[in-house]
Amino acid sequence: MTFRDKVLKGKFVITAEVAPPRGTEWESVVEPLKPLKGKVDAFNVTDCQRSMVRMAPLPMAKLLKDSGYDPVLQLTCRDRNRIALQSELLGAYALGVENVCLMTGDFTTLGDQPDAKPVFDLDSVQLIELASRLNSGKLLNGKELKGKVDLFIGAVYNPFAGPEPLQVWKLEKKIKVGARFIQTQPIYDVKLAKEVSSLIYSLGAVPIIGLLPIKSLKMANFMKKLNPTSVPDSLVKGLETAEDPASYGWEFVLDVARACLEFSGGIHFMLVGKVRELADFIDYLKNHRDYSVKF
Amino acid sequence: MVTVKLKPLGEILESLSGFERVFIVGCQLGSARCRNGGLREAYRVAGYLELKGFKIVGVKSPGGTCVLDRLDHSARSLLNEIREAADVVLSLACGAGTQLIAENLPIPVKTGVTTLFIGAEREGRYFEEYCIACGDCVISNTGGICPVARCPKSLVNGPCGGAIAGKCEVDPNLPCIWFKIAQRMEQIGELKKLRKSVPPKDYSLSVYPRKLVLEE
Numbered sequence: 436m437t438f439r440d441k442v443l444k445g446k447f448v449i450t451a452e453v454a455p456p457r458g459t460e461w462e463s464v465v466e467p468l469k470p471l472k473g474k475v476d477a478f479n480v481t482d483c484q485r486s487m488v489r490m491a492p493l494p495m496a497k498l499l500k501d502s503g504y505d506p507v508l509q510l511t512c513r514d515r516n517r518i519a520l521q522s523e524l525l526g527a528y529a530l531g532v533e534n535v536c537l538m539t540g541d542f543t544t545l546g547d548q549p550d551a552k553p554v555f556d557l558d559s560v561q562l563i564e565l566a567s568r569l570n571s572g573k574l575l576n577g578k579e580l581k582g583k584v585d586l587f588i589g590a591v592y593n594p595f596a597g598p599e600p601l602q603v604w605k606l607e608k609k610i611k612v613g614a615r616f617i618q619t620q621p622i623y624d625v626k627l628a629k630e631v632s633s634l635i636y637s638l639g640a641v642p643i644i645g646l647l648p649i650k651s652l653k654m655a656n657f658m659k660k661l662n663p664t665s666v667p668d669s670l671v672k673g674l675e676t677a678e679d680p681a682s683y684g685w686e687f688v689l690d691v692a693r694a695c696l697e698f699s700g701g702i703h704f705m706l707v708g709k710v711r712e713l714a715d716f717i718d719y720l721k722n723h724r725d726y727s728v729k730f
Numbered sequence: 731m732v733t734v735k736l737k738p739l740g741e742i743l744e745s746l747s748g749f750e751r752v753f754i755v756g757c758q759l760g761s762a763r764c765r766n767g768g769l770r771e772a773y774r775v776a777g778y779l780e781l782k783g784f785k786i787v788g789v790k791s792p793g794g795t796c797v798l799d800r801l802d803h804s805a806r807s808l809l810n811e812i813r814e815a816a817d818v819v820l821s822l823a824c825g826a827g828t829q830l831i832a833e834n835l836p837i838p839v840k841t842g843v844t845t846l847f848i849g850a851e852r853e854g855r856y857f858e859e860y861c862i863a864c865g866d867c868v869i870s871n872t873g874g875i876c877p878v879a880r881c882p883k884s885l886v887n888g889p890c891g892g893a894i895a896g897k898c899e900v901d902p903n904l905p906c907i908w909f910k911i912a913q914r915m916e917q918i919g920e921l922k923k924l925r926k927s928v929p930p931k932d933y934s935l936s937v938y939p940r941k942l943v944l945e946e
Binding site for chain 1: 887893899900908909913921925
């Protein structure tokens with residue numbers, strides 16, 4: 436069953452993030468994913484994340500697909516105007532890349548080429564609406580398209596961002612104009628993951644909770660700096676006292692993952708380093724008598 | 731107002747190298763207001779250039795260097811005055827004023843400033859960009875606060891996911907303008923209006939160079 440089918444049928448999905456290479460050596464990105472084949476439902480291909488140049492996400496998504504993985508093409512508004520975004524999405528569908536996750540994108544000056552011209556012709560809501568428009572057989576200007584487009588559209592949500600209620604309203608707008616699944620920023624708190632899941636369900640989309648394994652205290656502090664309320668004190672304390680912080684951080688995230696099976700539509704692993712461990716964890720979930728029914 | 735920033739004196743000096751008789755023109759609108767190109771700054775630059783051996787043949791700052799009538803009035807033409815006395819102009823007016831001088835004089839015109847933005851002034855020393863002249867003003871719908879100019883991503887459908895603890899992801903010293911907009915809309919009882927999706931902006935309205943022609 437494809438990622439799309441699973442989401443639509445209410446099955447629990449597991450996605451993971453893949454960053455295209457800074458260069459052309461795509462094999463070195465795809466090769467390590469082997470243990471996850473048939474286990475992770477789809478791989479999000481990032482779009483020059485943190486505004487640093489990498490291989491374009493569409494060719495990388497196509498290469499992944501040809502290698503037997505279901506990709507989710509991430510597309511941002513940072514580098515492309517509405518003309519480029521429409522043509523990119525048409526190209527994606529023609530290449531068999533059907534899943535897309537659409538977002539505004541990080542700002543240019545945060546990356547390693549801060550002198551670049553930022554675009555932001557559209558915002559995330561307008562980009563999602565544009566993709567829905569393509570699905571209805573029309574361009575943004577109303578002109579008819581030749582051939583069918585049937586993109587499976589997703590979006591993102593950061594529960595730690597403000598102000599209220601504008602973030603929730605923006606999420607609502609995204610879902611109203613066509614987002615079917617929502618991938619969140621990393622969440623380490625089960626209670627919050629549950630609240631976010633029910634919010635997204637109530638607005639009419641499927642929640643996929645973001646999980647980012649913390650490897651060290653240093654990384655936790657870095658995350659805290661970016662997003663002060665996102666890393667709970669209990670996690671920081673545990674990392675401080677753990678003999679092996681990396682495995683503590685990993686287990687912490689797996690606990691959240693197990694909890695998500697009870698109330699969410701899926702989980703999204705960002706920054707997958709422990710490929711073998713993740714494969715084992717997915718096997719464990721799928722064979723567990725309490726969880727197997729969810730898949 | 732249009733704000734400008736005086737260039738480093740060394741850079742100004744370099745741009746004038748090879749010339750002798752310099753006429754300095756400031757502007758009493760934006761340039762003077764932000765104290766980077768008014769009469770006071772023009773005299774300061776003049777003093778510096780004199781020390782460096784230039785002959786300063788005039789220092790003037792009309793109230794609106796970007797208005798041709800002010801530069802070239804039939805009774806008293808600043809342009810004629812310059813033409814007769816100088817072999818180069820140093821303008822401290824904004825880009826518009828400086829270009830207007832240049833296209834109406836046969837001699838070289840150098841700029842001593844960089845034009846920054848359309849901004850508002852507080853306490854006589856804080857200048858902030860409030861408007862990018864997008865040609866399609868939306869502020870009636872956002873509590874009189876412009877997200878197009880004051881959000882680096884020009885987001886019109888609400889804040890991005892980088893708006894953490896009231897701060898902008900682009901610069902932690904910059905408050906996220908959507909917090910201000912939300913507060914203001916709440917205050918005036920219009921918060922719910924922000925729940926409505928805003929369609930893509932018509933950027934054909936900001937394709938430059940733009941024109942405004944008044945009816946006779």
